[in-house]
Amino acid sequence: MGQVSRLRGRLRGWIPTGGGVRPEDWARRHRLLTLLLASTVVGLTGLGAALGGLDLVWLVTVLLILPCVLGAVRLRGRRLASILVALGFTVACGGFVAMLDGLTEAHFSFFIAVAALALYRDWAPFGAFLVATTLHHAAFGAVASEQTYGHHGAVTNPLMWAVLHGVAVLMAAGLQTVAWRLTESEEQRAQADLDESEAHLSIAFDQTPVPMAILTPDGAIRRVNPAYRRWLDLPETLPDGFNVRDLPLVPTDPNSLSLLEEQARTGSAVAFTREYHRPDGSSVWVEVHSNGLRDRQDRLRLIFVHCLDVTEVQRQVRQDALTGLLSRAGFEEELARTAAGGEPVSVLYLDVDRFKAVNDGSGHSAGDEALRVLAGRLTRCVPAGSLIARFGGDEFVAALPGPTEVAVRAGRAVVAAFAEPVPVAGGRLQLAASVGVATVSDPGQAEQAVLAADTAMYAAKRAGGNRLEIFSEQMRVAVRQRIVAEARLREALAGDRDVTLPVVFQPIVSVSTGHIVGAEALVRMRAADGLLRGPGEFIGPAEETGLIVPLGEHVLCSALRQLRRWGQDLDYVSVNVSPRQLSEADFVPTLARLLAETGLDDPARLVLEITETALLSTIADLPARLDAIKALGVRLALDDFGTGYSSLTWLQSVPADVVKLDRSFVAGLARDARKASIISAVLWLARSLGMTVVAEGVEEAEDWDALRAVDCPAIQGYYFSPPVPVADFEALLRTSAFVHR
Ligand code: C2E
Ligand code: MG
Ligand code: MG
Numbered sequence: 001m002g003q004v005s006r007l008r009g010r011l012r013g014w015i016p017t018g019g020g021v022r023p024e025d026w027a028r029r030h031r032l033l034t035l036l037l038a039s040t041v042v043g044l045t046g047l048g049a050a051l052g053g054l055d056l057v058w059l060v061t062v063l064l065i066l067p068c069v070l071g072a073v074r075l076r077g078r079r080l081a082s083i084l085v086a087l088g089f090t091v092a093c094g095g096f097v098a099m100l101d102g103l104t105e106a107h108f109s110f111f112i113a114v115a116a117l118a119l120y121r122d123w124a125p126f127g128a129f130l131v132a133t134t135l136h137h138a139a140f141g142a143v144a145s146e147q148t149y150g151h152h153g154a155v156t157n158p159l160m161w162a163v164l165h166g167v168a169v170l171m172a173a174g175l176q177t178v179a180w181r182l183t184e185s186e187e188q189r190a191q192a193d194l195d196e197s198e199a200h201l202s203i204a205f206d207q208t209p210v211p212m213a214i215l216t217p218d219g220a221i222r223r224v225n226p227a228y229r230r231w232l233d234l235p236e237t238l239p240d241g242f243n244v245r246d247l248p249l250v251p252t253d254p255n256s257l258s259l260l261e262e263q264a265r266t267g268s269a270v271a272f273t274r275e276y277h278r279p280d281g282s283s284v285w286v287e288v289h290s291n292g293l294r295d296r297q298d299r300l301r302l303i304f305v306h307c308l309d310v311t312e313v314q315r316q317v318r319q320d321a322l323t324g325l326l327s328r329a330g331f332e333e334e335l336a337r338t339a340a341g342g343e344p345v346s347v348l349y350l351d352v353d354r355f356k357a358v359n360d361g362s363g364h365s366a367g368d369e370a371l372r373v374l375a376g377r378l379t380r381c382v383p384a385g386s387l388i389a390r391f392g393g394d395e396f397v398a399a400l401p402g403p404t405e406v407a408v409r410a411g412r413a414v415v416a417a418f419a420e421p422v423p424v425a426g427g428r429l430q431l432a433a434s435v436g437v438a439t440v441s442d443p444g445q446a447e448q449a450v451l452a453a454d455t456a457m458y459a460a461k462r463a464g465g466n467r468l469e470i471f472s473e474q475m476r477v478a479v480r481q482r483i484v485a486e487a488r489l490r491e492a493l494a495g496d497r498d499v500t501l502p503v504v505f506q507p508i509v510s511v512s513t514g515h516i517v518g519a520e521a522l523v524r525m526r527a528a529d530g531l532l533r534g535p536g537e538f539i540g541p542a543e544e545t546g547l548i549v550p551l552g553e554h555v556l557c558s559a560l561r562q563l564r565r566w567g568q569d570l571d572y573v574s575v576n577v578s579p580r581q582l583s584e585a586d587f588v589p590t591l592a593r594l595l596a597e598t599g600l601d602d603p604a605r606l607v608l609e610i611t612e613t614a615l616l617s618t619i620a621d622l623p624a625r626l627d628a629i630k631a632l633g634v635r636l637a638l639d640d641f642g643t644g645y646s647s648l649t650w651l652q653s654v655p656a657d658v659v660k661l662d663r664s665f666v667a668g669l670a671r672d673a674r675k676a677s678i679i680s681a682v683l684w685l686a687r688s689l690g691m692t693v694v695a696e697g698v699e700e701a702e703d704w705d706a707l708r709a710v711d712c713p714a715i716q717g718y719y720f721s722p723p724v725p726v727a728d729f730e731a732l733l734r735t736s737a738f739v740h741r
Contacts, residue, residue, distance in 0.1 A: 061095025663697020
C-alpha cells in the first residue's frame with residue numbers, strides 16, 4: 001500500500017501542475033496560437049483550391065474552425081478560450097487529413113498541434129485536444145475510414161488505428177509534458193532563489209534605519225523603505241507616478257545640480273551634502289549617496305539612493321554654540337555661496353579689546369555672557385541679510401553686501417554699541433572693540449576681504465582699540481614687515497644672544513658733578529645680514545608675539561651681570577620692562593631668581609623702567625605686582641614721563657622711585673621758559689613725593705645748564721654719550737667726569 005502511494009506520489013511529481021504562466025505571457029502565447037489557428041483557414045483554403053475545388057469537407061472544416069477562432073478572440077477566461085483553440089486545431093488537423101484522403105503524412109499535423117498547444121502549459125487545452133483527437137480518429141475512422149486513413153490496414157481496422165494514433169499523439173504529448181514539467185521545476189528553483197535574494201534585499205532595505213529609495217531616471221519613485229517614509233512623512237503607498245519633484249524637500253541652492261542630473265552626468269556613484277527646505281520652512285542637511293543601475297546597452301535603468309540626515313552634525317559644525325551665530329566653517333561656506341552674486345562684498349572684522357582681562361578678572365561665565373550680549377548688539381547693527389559669525393574667542397566677523405560706506409556705517413554703530421556697558425551677573429563690564437573693514441568688488445574674492453578686514457582690525461588694535469580702520473595696502477606692507485621682523489627676532493633669540501642681541505649702555509650723569517651715576521641698558525639686534533638694528537624695529541613685534549619675554553630676560557640678565565662686574569664704579573643700571581613682560585604671571589619670581597643668581601649686593605642698584613602704557617594696560621593685579629617688585633628691594637622708574645595723558649595721576653598712585661622726564665620736555669629747554677616752568681613743577685612734585693628725577697635727551701650744553709639751573713639731579717643724553725657697547729662704556733667709566741665743553 002505504502003509502495004503504491006509512494007509510486008503515485010513519484011508519478012504526481014512528474015506531472016506538471018500547469019497554469020503557471022503569467023497572465024501577460026499567457027496572453028501572448030494565446031494570441032500566437034489563435035493566429036496560427038486562423039492561418040490554418042487560409043492554408044486549408046489554399047490547399048482546397050489547389051486540389052481542384054473547395055468541397056464540402058473544406059467547407060465544414062472552415063465553418064467549424066471559424067467559431068473557435070472567434071471564441072478564442074472574444075472570450076475573457078483562459079480555460080474556455082484555450083479549449084476552443086485546441087478544438088479548432090483538432091478540426092483543422094482532421095480536415096487537413098480528410099482533404100488529403102487520409103494521407104499518412106497528413107497525420108503529422110496532429111504532432112505539430114500537440115507541440116503548439118503545449119505552449120499553454122495548461123491541462124485544459126492539452127487534454128481537450130487529446131480527447132478530441134482520439135474521438136475524431138475513432139468516429140471518423142469508423143464512419144469515413146478512407147478519408148481518415150490513407151492505407152488499407154487502417155481502413156479495415158479503424159478502431160485499432162484510432163488507438164495507435166491516440167498512443168502516438170499521447171507519447172508526443174507525454175514528452176511535451178516532461179519538457180513542460182522540467183521547465184516548471186527549473187522555474188520554481190529560479191523563483192525560490194529570487195525569493196530568497198528578494199528576502200535578503202527586503203531585510204536590508206526595509207529594516208535599515210537609513211532612508212532609502214529606488215528611482216527611475218525620470219525621477220519616478222519605484223520603491224522607498226519605511227525609514228524613508230518616516231523621514232519624509234510619506235503615506236504607506238505612494239500615489240501613482242509619484243516623482244522626486246513631489247517630495248517635500250526643495251534644494252536651498254537653485255544652482256545646484258539635482259541628483260538625477262548628477263547621476264546622469266557621472267554615470268556611477270554620486271555623493272554630496274546639500275541643504276533642503278521643508279514645506280514648513282525649516283532646513284534639512286542631507287548627505288546623499290546614490291548608485292545607478294545600468295543595462296547592457298549602458299542605459300541608466302534605476303537609481304538607488306541613500307539619504308543621511310546630517311542636519312544636527314551640520315548645525316554643530318556650522319553654528320557657534322555660544323552665540324548661535326555662524327561658526328567659521330559655516331561662515332566660509334555661506335560666503336562662498338553669496339560669492340555667486342554680482343555685488344561688492346564688505347567685511348567687518350571685530351575683536352573685543354583686552355577681552356582676556358575680562359575672562360581672567362570676572363570669570364569665564366561672565367565672559368561668555370558678555371559675548372552673547374555683544375553678538376546680539378552686532379546683529380542689530382549690521383543690515384539684515386548679512387552673514388554674521390563668531391570665529392572663536394572674542395572675534396566676530398560680518399559680511400554684508402554693499403560698498404565700504406555701508407560697512408563703515410555699520411562698523412561705527414558696532415564700535416558705539418560695544419562701548420555701552422554690558423550687564424553681567426555680578427556687575428557691568430565696560431568693553432570696547434577694534435573693527436577692521438575691507439571691501440572687494442568681485443564677490444569671488446570675499447575670502448581675501450576677510451583677511452584684509454582682519455589686517456585692518458589689527459591696525460585698529462595697534463592704534464589703541466575702540467575704533468574702526470579701513471583696510472589699506474600699507475597695512476598689508478606693515479604686516480609683512482612685522483612678519484619679517486618676527487622671523488629675524490626668532491633667529492636672533494636662537495643664536496648666541498650676546499652677539500645677536502647685544503645690550504648697550506648709556507650713561508646717566510650727575511648734573512652737578514658730571515660723574516656717571518648710572519646707566520640705562522638698551523638692547524640692539526645684530527641680524528644675519530650683519531646690520532645693527534635699534535629696538536624701534538623689533539620691540540613692537542616682540543611685544544605682540546610674546547617674544548619680549550625671553551628677550552627681556554636676556555637684557556635683564558646681561559644688565560645684572562655687568563652691574564656686578566662694574567661693582568662700586570657704577571651706582572645702578574636701569575632696565576626697560578615692557579607691559580607684556582610685566583603681565584607675565586611669573587615675572588616677579590623670575591626677577592627674584594635672576595637677582596639671586598647674580599648675587600647682587602644691593603637690589604636697589606637695579607631700576608626697572610616702566611611706561612605709562614604698561615600702567616594703562618589691563619594687568620589684573622598691577623598694584624600687587626609692583627609692590628612685589630618693590631618688596632624685592634628693586635627700584636621702579638616711570639619712563640617717558642610727560643608723554644601720556646595722565647602722568648600726574650600716576651605720580652601719586654605708582655610706587656616709583658625715579659621719574660624719567662621725556663626728552664620732548666628737555667629739547668630746546670634753554671629757549672623755552674614754559675618748558676622750564678613745567679620741569680620745575682615736576683621736580684618739585686617728585687621731590688615732595690620722595691622721588692628722584694632723570695632728564696632724558698640732553699643733546700646740548702645749554703640743556704645741561706638749564707637743567708642745572710632748575711636743580712634737576714641727573715641727566716642722560718647724546719651730549720654725554722649715546723648708548724655704547726660694554727668696552728666703550730668701561731672706557732667712559734674710567735674718565736673721571738664729564739665737563740662742560
Ligand atoms: P627709552 O627707554 O626712552 O630709551 C631712551 C631712548 O632714547 C634710547 O633709544 C636712546 O638711545 C635714546 N636717546 C638717549 N639720549 C638721547 C638724546 O640725547 N637724543 C635722542 N634723540 N635720543 C636719545 P633706543 O635705544 O633706540 O630705545 C628706544 C626705546 O626702545 C627705549 O626708549 C625703550 O622704550 C625701548 N627699549 C630699548 N631697549 C629695551 C629693552 O631692553 N626692553 C624693552 N622693553 N624696551 C627697550
Ligand atoms: Mg627707558
Ligand atoms: Mg624714555
